[in-house]
Amino acid sequence: MKKTIKIALLILLISLTSFFSVGCWNYREIDEMAIVSGIAVDKGINKKYLVTLEIVELTGGTDIKQLPRTVSTEGDSMFDAVRNEIAFIGKKAYFSHAKLVIVSQEVAREGIVKVIDWFSRDTETRENIYLLVSKNETAKEILEGKQITNEVLSFQLDKMLQNQESLEKAPSGDIRDFINNLSTEWACHVVPAISIENVNGERRPEIMGAAIFRTDKFLGFLDALDTQTMLFIQNKVRGGVIYSEEKIGDSYAILEIFKSKTKINPVIDVNNITMEVNINITAALDEVDGTANLLEGEGPKKLEQYFEDMLNNRAAKFVKEIQTKYGTDIFGFGEKLYEDESGFWKRIRNNWDEEFENLKVKVNTNIKIKNSAQLAKSLEMGD
Amino acid sequence: MVEKLNDKEAICISTLFIMGSSLIMGISGEAKNDAWLSAIIGILFSVPIILIYSRIVSLFQGKDLFEILEMVFGKYIGKFTALLYIGYAFLLGALVIRNFGEFVDTVGMPETPMFVMNLCMGLVCIIAVRLGVETIGRTCAYFIPIVFAVLVFIQILVIPQINLSYIKPMLYNGFLPVLEAGYFAFTFPFAETVILISVFFTLKTKKSARKVYLWGLSLAGLTITVLTIRNVLVLGKSIEIYYFPSYIVASDISVGNILQRLEVSVVFVFIVAAFVKASICLFAVCRGVQKLFNLSDYKSVTIQLGLLMIYFSYTIFHSIMDMRDWIEVYSYFAIPFQILIPIVLWIIAEIRKDVIMNISS
Numbered sequence: 130m131k132k133t134i135k136i137a138l139l140i141l142l143i144s145l146t147s148f149f150s151v152g153c154w155n156y157r158e159i160d161e162m163a164i165v166s167g168i169a170v171d172k173g174i175n176k177k178y179l180v181t182l183e184i185v186e187l188t189g190g191t192d193i194k195q196l197p198r199t200v201s202t203e204g205d206s207m208f209d210a211v212r213n214e215i216a217f218i219g220k221k222a223y224f225s226h227a228k229l230v231i232v233s234q235e236v237a238r239e240g241i242v243k244v245i246d247w248f249s250r251d252t253e254t255r256e257n258i259y260l261l262v263s264k265n266e267t268a269k270e271i272l273e274g275k276q277i278t279n280e281v282l283s284f285q286l287d288k289m290l291q292n293q294e295s296l297e298k299a300p301s302g303d304i305r306d307f308i309n310n311l312s313t314e315w316a317c318h319v320v321p322a323i324s325i326e327n328v329n330g331e332r333r334p335e336i337m338g339a340a341i342f343r344t345d346k347f348l349g350f351l352d353a354l355d356t357q358t359m360l361f362i363q364n365k366v367r368g369g370v371i372y373s374e375e376k377i378g379d380s381y382a383i384l385e386i387f388k389s390k391t392k393i394n395p396v397i398d399v400n401n402i403t404m405e406v407n408i409n410i411t412a413a414l415d416e417v418d419g420t421a422n423l424l425e426g427e428g429p430k431k432l433e434q435y436f437e438d439m440l441n442n443r444a445a446k447f448v449k450e451i452q453t454k455y456g457t458d459i460f461g462f463g464e465k466l467y468e469d470e471s472g473f474w475k476r477i478r479n480n481w482d483e484e485f486e487n488l489k490v491k492v493n494t495n496i497k498i499k500n501s502a503q504l505a506k507s508l509e510m511g512d
Numbered sequence: 513m514v515e516k517l518n519d520k521e522a523i524c525i526s527t528l529f530i531m532g533s534s535l536i537m538g539i540s541g542e543a544k545n546d547a548w549l550s551a552i553i554g555i556l557f558s559v560p561i562i563l564i565y566s567r568i569v570s571l572f573q574g575k576d577l578f579e580i581l582e583m584v585f586g587k588y589i590g591k592f593t594a595l596l597y598i599g600y601a602f603l604l605g606a607l608v609i610r611n612f613g614e615f616v617d618t619v620g621m622p623e624t625p626m627f628v629m630n631l632c633m634g635l636v637c638i639i640a641v642r643l644g645v646e647t648i649g650r651t652c653a654y655f656i657p658i659v660f661a662v663l664v665f666i667q668i669l670v671i672p673q674i675n676l677s678y679i680k681p682m683l684y685n686g687f688l689p690v691l692e693a694g695y696f697a698f699t700f701p702f703a704e705t706v707i708l709i710s711v712f713f714t715l716k717t718k719k720s721a722r723k724v725y726l727w728g729l730s731l732a733g734l735t736i737t738v739l740t741i742r743n744v745l746v747l748g749k750s751i752e753i754y755y756f757p758s759y760i761v762a763s764d765i766s767v768g769n770i771l772q773r774l775e776v777s778v779v780f781v782f783i784v785a786a787f788v789k790a791s792i793c794l795f796a797v798c799r800g801v802q803k804l805f806n807l808s809d810y811k812s813v814t815i816q817l818g819l820l821m822i823y824f825s826y827t828i829f830h831s832i833m834d835m836r837d838w839i840e841v842y843s844y845f846a847i848p849f850q851i852l853i854p855i856v857l858w859i860i861a862e863i864r865k866d867v868i869m870n871i872s873s
Contacts, residue, residue: 252619257764305764309748464677471681 159187163220166197167283169231169268170244173210176203178236178244180210181269182222183283197281199272207247224251228287229259230304231268231323237340237347242311245304256305259290262340262347264324274325274334282334289336290321297360297369297386298353299336311345314478315463318342319359322350343457358447361408361440362460362492364391371412377435380419380507384412384436384498393465397473403489404462408440410494414501420510429498437494444492458485517714519724521649524656525788526708526728531659531735532789533611534701536782538757539740542685543693544749545678548740550690554697555733561703561851562725564858569712569721571861577710577796578803583868584860591804593853598800600849601707602817605793606825607838609633612786613825614832619759619775630825633783633790638818640791641798642811645714648791655784662777663735669765669774670746678748679741699843701736702729703850710796755832794818 169181181201188194200217204210214222232244241260248254263271276282293301299321310318322338339356341348351359360366366389373382388411396403414432417423423432451459463481466474477484517525543550572580577597582590612633613626621629640648683690705725712721743757746764754760762778765771795810797817802810829835861868 252622255763256760257766305747308753309750312750467684468677468680471684 157221157223161220162223163214163218165222165224165227166281167229167231167272167286168227169233169263169272170207170236171233171267171269172235173203176210177205178207178210179203179269180207180214181272182211182214183272183281184218184222185226185281195281197283199269201269207244208251211247224254227254227258228283229261229290231261231263231271233263233266233268234347236268237262237342240345241307241342241347242345245307248304249308256308257303259287259301260304260307260320261286261323261336262320262350264322264338264350270332271323271325271334274332277333286323286334286336293336295368297357297366298338299356300339300360300365307342313464313467314481315458315461315467316344317457317459317463319351319356319459341455341457341459343455348455348457354443355447358440358444359459361389362391362393362406362444362448364389364393366391370415371436371440373435374439376419376421377423377432378419378421380417380421380423382414382423382432382435383416383418384496385415385502387411387413387499393460393462395462395466395470397470401489402466402473402477402484403491404465406444406490406492408444408492408494410440410496411499412436412496413499417507420507422507424501424506433496433498436496440494440496441492444494445490448490448492452486452488456482456486458482462488462490515644515646515714516716517645517649517712518716519720521646521653522712522715522720522724523727523731524652525649525711525792526705526724527656527731527735528652528659528785528788529708529792530701530705530728530732531785532701532704533608533782533786534697534736535739535785536615536756536758536778537611538743538751538754539693539697539736542689542752544685544689544752545680545744546683546685546690547693547751548679548737548744549682550693550697551733551737551740553691553694554702555729555737557694557698558702558705558729561854562705562729563722564854565706565709566721566725568854568858568861569709569715569725570718571865572713573715573718574713576713576799576803578800579713580709580857580861582803583871584857584864594800594804596853597710597849598797598804600846601710601793601796601800602821602824603828604704604707605637605790605797605821606828608786608790608793609637609822609825610828610835612783612790614829614835615756615759615779615782618755618832620779627822627826630822633787634818634822634825636787637791637794637821638815640787641795641814641818645711645795648788648795652788655788659781659784660735662781663739666762666765666774666777667738667742669767669771670742670761672767673761673764674742674745675748676745678745696839696843697736699846699850700839702733703846705729706850706854707793707796710799711792755836790821794821797821 163184165182166185167183171179173179179201181199183197183199186196186198188196200214202210202213202217204213211222230248232241236244245260248258249256265271272282274282276285278285290301293299300319302320307318310316319339319341321336322340323334323336325332326335337353339351341351357369366386369386371384371386390409392407394405394407396405462485539547539551568580578594581593585593609630613629616629617626715721715724739758743751743761746761747757751757759775759778763775765774794817798810798814801813801817807813
């Protein structure tokens with residue numbers, strides 16, 4: 130008898146717990162969530178911001194399809210705007226899978242901290258999402274562009290950024306990097322630039338070049354070539370191509386970069402600083418745009434010499450341009466001084482901007498062409 | 513039945529106790545990218561004080577903290593200091609439960625009331641304390657390989673996110689902030705091991721205490737130092753803006769787009785360590801109340817005190833911002849419990865040990 134009561138009580142207890150203690154306090158079903166893949170931030174018309182979300186909707190059935198669509202809402206802050214989206218689609222947006230934030234120039238000019246604070250602070254958003262600046266008038270139109278693959282546009286853009294290592298025409302970095310840089314005295318950052326181009330009548334987004342920030346304010350754009358030069362100095366190049374500006378012999382030559390390592394060496398002479406930038410590149414000749422035989426005899430040496438001079442000049446010119454035009458240290462020279470010469474850095478950190486403008490920079494490139502891919506000679510043409 | 517802990521279990525308890533909430537809160541303070549130096553300084557500071565604790569334990573083998581206090585200080589002062597220590601252990605246990613609640617509330621379930629989390633953690637602690645120290649010891653011995661496996665696993669996976677230049681320059685803001693943060697690390701968590709005196713009456717031999725304390729300190733100290741170095745290398749000097757840096761670091765892991773979102777593993781480690789720490793604190797409180805009021809068994813007050821601790825943990829802070837400010841206050845608040853009383857206790861005990869032993873036997 131006692132045993133039966135015990136068993137009955139146990140069954141009652143188990144069924145009670147299974148009814149009342151399962152699941153989460155605030156559970157959410159997947160079809161109740163609007164999964165956000167990308168975010169675009171523009172200046173609002175009536176309110177401060179116009180936020181466009183790209184939302185992935187999953188359709189059921191045997192083969193699940195991802196249907197992306199965009200929705201724009203206005204709000205007086207990021208969070209306000211994002212939450213206002215409930216008024217349009219009725220589902221709460223879910224941000225853990227968001228890949229990137231695109232910011233319009235206008236918003237970026239006013240200061241971007243107001244935008245990224247929410248991404249860094251909120252628990253659902255992640256800090257390792259990319260930050261981009263739109264070259265077009267609005268950021269919204271980029272998310273409304275057409276993707277090339279079957280993927281959701283933002284996911285495709287994410288891949289474009291991840292695979293920059295064999296293109297190196299745009300910097301890559303997430304919100305975390307931005308925040309890390311923001312608290313420093315040099316406080317300068319570059320983020321990728323994105324634009325939308327008309328290709329065969331379709332509007333396709335393209336990531337090319339970079340946008341410069343001083344503290345959190347947008348200053349201007351760099352084109353693809355300048356971006357590459359900048360990445361060389363920053364020691365961030367992992368691949369990509371260099372093409373000759375002029376004909377060597379009677380053809381252009383194109384190198385594929387295999388390895389690139391840059392060492393910045395500050396030379397301090399009382400109060401004069403010279404930055405020695407040593408770029409070491411291992412590359413291969415991967416294309417010759419003509420029939421000139423570049424590899425005979427002294428050919429490889431000459432080729433290396435040509436590219437070294439070209440990169441030296443390009444870098445020196447670019448550094449000068451940045452010094453006079455923007456006066457901000459996008460190369461990380463300040464960071465180098467802070468890390469290696471912290472005593473000296475403490476003396477000059479308060480007027481680093483002026484110091485940077487008058488900084489002497491010596492670029493010394495060293496290229497090693499290790500092979501010429503599969504061909505030992507250039508293609509030959511009968512006269 | 514007399515409970516006995518063997519050395520291995522005792523080492524596991526002290527390791528997990530020290531790791532406790534600092535696993536997830538990190539070594540805080542203004543040390544920025546020198547935080548790892550502060551961790552090492554904290555360990556060095558705590559070596560002498562921990563030797564004193566272990567000496568006290570081995571001098572009075574088989575006696576717990578509250579009995580020792582009464583034997584050394586006499587009836588009235590002894591009871592009074594015992595009361596202080598009960599309060600300290602009670603507060604510490606509530607803080608650990610609160611840390612856990614805040615953590616889940618901040619990173620995981622912001623819409624769930626924090627009391628639910630505190631209650632879940634607290635109830636498990638109550639059950640553990642009612643089952644006795646031996647059970648807690650065996651639980652620790654069982655969990656510690658898993659805890660270390662998870663930590664090493666995360667450590668390896670996070671390597672791609674590491675940026676070695678973040679550690680430079682060392683001592684940019686001078687040595688003082690590092691020293692200060694080192695002192696914070698000393699008070700929280702290393703010198704909190706004073707609570708363990710009330711548990712280690714269960715050790716088998718006189719020699720065990722020193723071994724257990726030193727092993728616990730070095731294992732947990734090494735872990736905390738390595739984790740702090742890792743956090744600095746991944747987060748740079750913005751490490752101080754986060755409430756829970758270790759969690760942020762684990763959320764950064766992304767290996768080939770497959771191994772991602774591993775934060776939960778960190779949560780597991782934290783739950784185990786927080787559970788052990790809170791249980792030990794609750795045990796100390798119960799033991800103290802038993803001795804103070806001459807009860808026959810501490811288990812009769814466990815549930816009441818445990819529930820009180822849960823309620824206290826719920827009301828102790830207004831918000832997580834208060835919790836962060838508290839660390840600074842705590843570092844001064846803890847001085848009498850962690851340094852003054854143990855040192856006085858030790859000195860008197862060394863001088864009068866023959867007299868004390870005669871009286872008590």
